[in-house]
Amino acid sequence: MNFWAQFARSGNPNAVGSPEWPDFDPENETYIILNVNISTGQRLKADKVAFWNEYIPTITEPFNEKTCSYDVPVRSGTVQKPDTKTVQIESKDGEVLGSIIGALRVADEAMGGREVAEFLGIPYAKPPLGDLRFKPPEDTGPWGDQPLGIPEKLPAACPQDVTQDPWMVRLGLNHTSEDCLTLNIYAPTQNANDTALPVLVFVHTGFGVHGTSSVHDATLLASQIRTIVVVLNYRLGALGFVSTGDEAAPGYYGLHDILTSLKWVNKYIGSFGGDPGRVTVFGHGSGGVLTHLLVLSEKAKGLFNRTVLMATTAISPPVNNQVIPSAPETTKALATKLGCPTTSSEAMINCLREKPAADIVSNTVNPPFGVAFPVVVDGDFITDRPIELLKNGRINDVDVIVGVPLDENGARSLLFTGLGCPSVGELEQYIETVSRLSFLNPGEAASALATEYIGKGGLGDDCETRGSFRKLLNDQLSGWSLLETARLHADAGQSAYVYLFEHKPSVQYRPLLPLYGATADDSLQFLFGDPYSPLVDKFDLSYRLNDKRVTLEHMEFLKNFIYNGNPGTSLSGVEWPSFDSDDLKYMSLTDCPQAYSGVDNDWPHLLRFWAAYLPTITSPVPPPSEVTPCPPDQEPCVVGEGIGLKLSSEQATAVIETLIGAVIGALVLSVFFFGGCMAYRARVDRIERHNLRATREGLPYKLDVGEREESSSPL
Known part of the structure; x- marks a missing residue:
């Protein structure tokens, strides 16, 4: 009765001393449950609402295949079969590595319905333990006659703070070990005379310090796009990227891990029905940086011929930030924290090899607007600054798709602005702080950024100053460098394609306020078919028909690219145009994909400002x-x-x-x-x-x- 009385008096049922009755908004659909113990819930009878609002219109209105219809397949479930499959792993010249037993599953009918064999925890290199820590990986050699069985639990992740990854926490993936250089293979079942399938290698995200191959089950992806899917682990943080800048520890061990796994795929994937001549590498987040570095390295030449780079590349500002310490400086600071001598590189690295992995992980922190171990020009793996390699056309011959998340840095902007609407003076202070954390000449940078962004708003934010700051961070930390990457690849004569990921899903990687848009991590669930996966039941997830539509569109484009070298057309018949310096054409990836020109988004000005003008005023010593x-x-x-x-x-x-x-x-x-x-x-x-x-x-x-x-x- 208190609720009703208070509502009658003030129009708001909340009163001091009563449980809070939250506002209802279309984004979260929060409601109160009136019971003995009052509680709240979200999306009351979401399945019924989706049925009436989304499904019924698809069967009561005329269907036109040229429009974006929500007539999408219904989830039927993935079936675990009692059978297993054993594969003898051998190279093209008959060198036998060993054998492995895989579980068989039949994918959801909506995701192709194919039988897929899942092989977990395949070692592609020796465990990097003892003297092998801080060294490039070594081949395992033959395993012997005993086949690798189906593991009782998912393979260990490389050492990290698992609490930093919401999906690892959700799945309970808390087992870590330095013995982590493994890969998982998802192979659609084929007949003996079938043509070998193309291969997709996925390099996970995680800011270079967290993540694992087993976060995403690739069964549905492999079935729907009829491709062998490989997901891999690589060393993270200091264990993967410590560098002394000399022969004692040149660095890039995590990158060497990925290179070694690609060589393994090239040598052995034929045993699983894969074609080593048709390999696509999908680098997501920090995985995009590492994948792009491989594109720029002679060491990876010929190992793959297509790549997808989502959210970051080798020229992204966080991995090239001049303000943060270099990798050798960070290594020395880490050694000092752990009580290791720093008088010589060799003594320092030998001491770090003796330290527990947990101590190394806990003492490695990514700085603001950067990473703990930025890009290193080691003269071996990477022979010049990535931007120079790109400008000079020193790029391996690969077709490339670049993915741009609409609001990748919305959460970061929230750390500055909070929930309020900042004043212009406060916005100027935020810009000054960002400049100090990002540029060697922060005064000049702050002045230019203030002129460029204050008063412009952005991203549909109803607070102009907050929208301006969100747009600034998105442009600075991801937007301009992704577009510049695509432009330079296109200028080098390679096939380049760009998509803007704009769909905000019903289930988010890191739930934010309604005003914040789509992020790169949000896109992963559509890549791996989560709206059709068993996770829906396990975690009581409320995906909607538009989420399922995005899944189908995402997979269709990826399949076309893997098979043909271009993403082709959407399910509704919209062709994805190539990207070039003149028109800057791209695909807006939503539940109803559409092609646009970046000229209409003022992308030419964006590139002139960030790629051409701003570097000239942020040089440390002006000529x-x-x-x-x-x-x-x-x-x-x-x-x-x-x-x-x-x-x-x-x-x-x-x-x-x-x-x-x-x-x-x-x-x-x-x-x-x-x-x-x-x-x-x-x-x-x-x-x-x-x-x-x-x-x-x-x-x-x-x-x-x-x-x-x-x-x-x-x-």
């Missing part, structure tokens, strides 16, 4: 003799405005040259007037001191920059 180029699409640059002059950069240069000529003339006359050798020498000394002071204090200091394009990371 004294060059003129700052004007920012793109703004009023002409003026010099001397503060003292009443408004000169263009060309006019300023002419004035400076005239003044320099006048000064030199005056000095020559003074030398002639006073005469004498000693007077001449004294005058020369004074001239040199004057010129040095003028260089330091005059206009040339303000007219900096020029050829300093993308700043390199002090790796």
